[in-house]
Amino acid sequence: MGNERVNETRRNFLRKSAVLAGTILASSASQPFTAMIFAANQPDKSKPWYAIGIDIEKCIGCGMCAKACKSENDVPKDPFYYRSWVEQYTIKNDGTVSVMSPNGGIDGFMQTVPEEEIFKTFFVPKMCNHCYKSPCVQVCPVGATFESPEGVVLVDKEYCIGCRYCIQACPYGCRYLNPATETADKCTLCYHRLKKGLNPACFEVCPTGARIYGDLNDKDDKIHKFLKDHNTQVLKPNLNTGSKLFYNGLSSEVR
């Protein structure tokens, strides 16, 4: 008699658990896991959702993008604050990899390593990736940095308390503390220009078309052609930042 009762209870338990598990499974399929933990906005279909494409094969390291960025956005001229910069990777025949970014590439690059020692060398422009699962937005304690409805990650300099947590959290080194405003600062994708229908400064001045940007919500936008025609990669994909900066021609040495 005792055994039967226990079996009945066990059966009920198993049945209830199955129902519960099934419900959880079904509901998770109907509303896919939208990662409520990290800061992720669902793109608003009525607005543009900006992404960036950089073609490393076309970059000539002129540094005009980095220079124009500082001019357009009144970034302090000292060599410690960059919203956008260019790096040069040089892989020598002996296998050593060296990277340099003299003043962020603003003054251009001089060839310093003799040609015969070079195995491979290329330029990599860097800027804020405007991640859609941005770790920098996730860690802001007060809501001073956020992803705009257009997918641009911005900083509210009137609200930022200058705790520098977001600067620690960005895996790509895109942020700095602006010494003039004592707040966190970064590339805004020239939001002030986008809103006026103008190109962000760095895209405006790129002479080879190595940098493009576009609206992921518009299927005719050139960014879709870029994504389709090239094998693109993002930096540090293992960190799952939802980076919207897609590189073509990203060599395995690039960090």
Place this chain on the structure above:
Amino acid sequence: MEHLYEILKHVDGYIYPNEIELQWGILIVLYPYITGLVAGAFILASLERVFKVKVLRPTYHLALLTALAFLIVAGLPLVSHLGHPFRSYEILTTPQGGSAMAIFGFVYLWYLMVVLLLEIWFDYRHDLVLWANESKGIKRRIYKILTLGVTDISPKALAWDEKLGYIITVIGIPSAFLLHGYVGFIFGSIKANPWWSTVMMPVIFLLSAMVSGIALVMFLYMVISWIRKVKIDMACLDEIGKFLFMVLILDFTLESLDQVHRIYEAEESFEILHMLVTGKLTYTLFIFQGIMGTIIPLLILGFFRIHLPKEKLRTPMYFLASCLVLFGVFFMRWNVVIGGQLFSKSFLGFTSFKLGMVGLEGFWMALIWMIMPFLILSFILWLVPPWKKHAENKV
């Protein structure tokens, strides 16, 4: 900013251009250190109250008041480091739910007001009423205000003091874990930084907090007894030493486990971290934190587990051990905070850090922040001395 040009000359390898300046300096090393002392001192006090380790009674009140003195100062280096300290109220008005740092305001307030102040109040209320009656002038007024007008000292009311104080202490233990654990989580949850990003970080922070808090109470108990020229209760000191030994072993084990795991898996960041540890952190990690802060105290306290020498020898050894532990835990915080910013997130180079002497982020300011809690503690001990508590409460 001129110092940045100097640091530019010392950049080793490649760093992202924005990484030249270290974002978090000595003040951010101090904050976890001080809150760790608070949490640790409180846990020691609760060992007596909740887990009924009676032999620790002589340090119970001291531990609580120490926790209070340090907590008062804890938030100050943090707020002074902000770019806009006057906007810091935003953490209370619009905390962003995804950020570990956002809970700072509430956890701090909760712990200060509900846990520490209330527990001390319940513990001291009886004495405050009696002292108010015995004193004159300003002191009388202060005591009266501190009683919050609750002057009933009938046995029934006193029983409530005891009961409510006990409940608060029980709530206080997880609160202490939260107060310091979240600081560990602030670092441990940053996936961008492989020196910080580990699941063990909150645990390591908490254990080293307990180690430092216990060492602090041990240190203060000896110093205050020496100042007051009273005899130290050696049974109490031995018991504190025993707890310090056990928690130190646990702390050392888990910190080592974290590193062994890192070495074994040797994932992408391993090479640069290896260079960090064997290069820039050699002194602060191996010598200050490791040998001086952990191994030597472990040897001293471990030796006492086997053989207890005479009191005359034990007391200075306990003093040395507690000082070394306090020194070592400070450098543990240093190695985490500063160490984590010395290497580039490109894993291709290092920047450098020089602690300035003057300025809000300088050595002298840090020293002031560290001395302040001791001054506050002196004031508190003058106002509500544990040794002047009335016989029914004191042991």
Place this chain on the structure above:
Amino acid sequence: MPPQLKTLLPLLAVFICLFLVARHFLIPESFGKYGHYRANSLDEIAAIPIHYAGKSVCVDCHDTEAALLASDAHSGLSCEICHGPGAKHVDDPENNKLEKPGSKESCGRCHSINAARRTEVIHQIDIKTHNAERVNCIDCHNPHAVWEMKE
């Protein structure tokens, strides 16, 4: 109820009320409209003045140069790459003249030989040896019609 709670609980209630009132006044009104941030900051950031005018604006006035450029190797370039930010010039052309660079140093930014530049992307020369006695490229090359030599 014990006397302690009779005092503490109302104190707690008062504290919470004060906190809620303060919070109401301290939180900016546009906060939370689109997300956990101050919606007004979007407008504030959008209102930042521009420094670069954009090629289409230059072309409006400087149509001759633009026409010449259109059939040149440099046709895809924006004017402000070489001439610098032009928004101030658009507002007040007479008092905000732009620079007209043409030295080997400034042209060399793009055209000097560098192993990292692909030759199919950009024409490169050794600026040290090419017409070594000259300092300015534009002595011979019209920047808007680069293969139409001046001499």
